[in-house]
Amino acid sequence: MALELAEAHLRGLLAQLGLDAEYVRGEGDTLWWRTASGDEVPVVDFVGGYGSLVLGHNHPEIVAHARELLAGGVPVHAQFSYHPYANDLAAALNRVLWREFGTFEPYSAVFANTGAEAVEVALKHAEMARGARVAALRAEIEEHLADAPADLAARVREHNESRYDTPPVFLTLEGSFHGKLAGSVQLTHNPGYRVPFRALAVPARFVSGGEVAKAVEESRVTVLDVHDGQVVERDLPVVAAFFVEPIQGEGGIHVLDPVVAADIRAVADAHGFPVVVDEIQTGVGRTGKFYAASHVGLLGDYIVLAKALGGGIAKTSVLLVRQSAYVPEFELLHSSTFAKDAFSCHIGSRVVDFLESSDAYARAAARGTALKQALRSVAAEFPTVVADVRGRGLMLGLEFHDQTGAPDPVGELARTGLVGYVVAGYLLNHHRVRVFPTASASHTLRFEPSIGITDAQIDQLVIGLRAVCTALRDNPLTLLPG
Numbered sequence: 001m002a003l004e005l006a007e008a009h010l011r012g013l014l015a016q017l018g019l020d021a022e023y024v025r026g027e028g029d030t031l032w033w034r035t036a037s038g039d040e041v042p043v044v045d046f047v048g049g050y051g052s053l054v055l056g057h058n059h060p061e062i063v064a065h066a067r068e069l070l071a072g073g074v075p076v077h078a079q080f081s082y083h084p085y086a087n088d089l090a091a092a093l094n095r096v097l098w099r100e101f102g103t104f105e106p107y108s109a110v111f112a113n114t115g116a117e118a119v120e121v122a123l124k125h126a127e128m129a130r131g132a133r134v135a136a137l138r139a140e141i142e143e144h145l146a147d148a149p150a151d152l153a154a155r156v157r158e159h160n161e162s163r164y165d166t167p168p169v170f171l172t173l174e175g176s177f178h179g180k181l182a183g184s185v186q187l188t189h190n191p192g193y194r195v196p197f198r199a200l201a202v203p204a205r206f207v208s209g210g211e212v213a214k215a216v217e218e219s220r221v222t223v224l225d226v227h228d229g230q231v232v233e234r235d236l237p238v239v240a241a242f243f244v245e246p247i248q249g250e251g252g253i254h255v256l257d258p259v260v261a262a263d264i265r266a267v268a269d270a271h272g273f274p275v276v277v278d279e280i281q282t283g284v285g286r287t288g289k290f291y292a293a294s295h296v297g298l299l300g301d302y303i304v305l306a307k308a309l310g311g312g313i314a315k316t317s318v319l320l321v322r323q324s325a326y327v328p329e330f331e332l333l334h335s336s337t338f339a340k341d342a343f344s345c346h347i348g349s350r351v352v353d354f355l356e357s358s359d360a361y362a363r364a365a366a367r368g369t370a371l372k373q374a375l376r377s378v379a380a381e382f383p384t385v386v387a388d389v390r391g392r393g394l395m396l397g398l399e400f401h402d403q404t405g406a407p408d409p410v411g412e413l414a415r416t417g418l419v420g421y422v423v424a425g426y427l428l429n430h431h432r433v434r435v436f437p438t439a440s441a442s443h444t445l446r447f448e449p450s451i452g453i454t455d456a457q458i459d460q461l462v463i464g465l466r467a468v469c470t471a472l473r474d475n476p477l478t479l480l481p482g
């Protein structure tokens with residue numbers, strides 16, 4: 001047996017749950033599983049690359065374009081040169097944004113490779129912009145101090161000096177997920193992912209939906225200024241940004257409440273910090289619009305896209321920044337070897353063209369409705385098992401009632417957060433359906449198929465879910481592998 005060196009520990013866990021299938025081909029919403037006997041078994045994929053596959057696996061038009069690009073010798077690496085294809089993609093993303101939000105302000109684009117990396121780009125850009133706001137305030141105060149009595153100016157300076165270095169505060173909602181890199185993981189609420197690395201970056205402040213203004217108030221730090229000979233307090237810009245997902249994906253498929261969205265926008269405007277809308281999982285058409293935040297009219301100052309922008313083939317991500325909030329000098333401080341490469345930008349442009357010129361948004365909405373109805377029918381049949389069905393378009397979740405009281409080992413698995421994975425193993429092995437729970441709410445299954453998902457594939461899921469619900473109600477132990 002060959003040495004197992006690529007995340008062998010994880011593979012071992014997957015094997016225990018019957019989830020270590022090897023997929024050898026993908027097309028649309030189907031993955032072919034090569035089983036131990038060498039057969040290739042079709043599996044309906046509702047995981048959809050956790051949101052990357054709005055067009056499905058290996059969409060023919062995207063694959064054909066990739067072939068064309070490679071056959072034509074597209075220069076994948078041409079750093080520090082003019083990248084018109086990146087500009088074309090940025091322009092296409094702007095045109096969609098202007099239409100969906102009814103705005104005309106241009107958004108500048110900084111490209112990256114993955115979702116978490118683009119979140120880190122947003123973190124860095126927001127901190128650079130905040131640094132400029134602090135410097136501007138300091139310069140203004142210094143001007144006032146130049147006219148103040150020397151001893152007063154000295155006391156004010158002494159008071160302010162250490163405060164100018166106050167670390168930034170990044171705000172985000174409870175339950176949020178913004179990635180797993182050193183900075184971004186601090187914006188990911190799940191303590192399992194975040195806490196071991198809390199010494200590596202500033203911790204975020206997690207805010208409940210109703211307490212946005214309160215969180216900003218509690219983050220308040222002031223410095224002193226002198227006005228007409230009087231000492232006055234000025235707010236130091238400590239909040240660098242508010243990060244928000246239009247639908248929390250890994251947190252359990254929670255659609256952002258429009259009232260909370262409006263509150264975040266209003267508080268950010270009042271205090272002059274940017275709203276970063278993380279569309280990494282929601283964006284690129286899945287919800288029936290290109291930008292999911294447009295459903296609730298939340299126009300971000302920054303918008304982050306990744307996953308489906310690469311058409312299921314390229315690895316790419318981008319941070320869009322409203323021109324009035326953009327710091328051009330940032331471009332000299334941030335770069336990455338593969339970012340803004342011709343291959344990914346061309347593929348991204350083709351993805352946007354495809355969505356814009358086909359009935360893709362309408363299909364996402366319609367197929368989402370069909371899937372939601374199917375999930376609701378399961379919930380109605382098993383009210384003691386299914387707690388909720390929610391989401392928008394092709395980003396749906398089905399939440400099970402708390403299983404922690406079920407007989408062991410299912411109760412035990414629920415307590416360790418594994419019950420969703422046991423269900424996933426059962427559905428794969430018994431029903432040839434691939435689903436996963438969300439990363440931070442493991443009793444919620446997430447469904448993110450492509451716009452091509454068929455009624456027959458949804459029926460296959462429903463049959464599997466009925467079997468799961470029957471087992472959870474009557475005899476949970478039958479769900480366990482082996």
Ligand code: PMP
Nearest residue numbers: 114115116177178179249280281
């Ligand atoms: N933000 C959100 C909202 C996500 O859903 C994800 C991935 N699940 C990320 C950030 C991180 O993206 P990546 O895995 O590409 O780093």
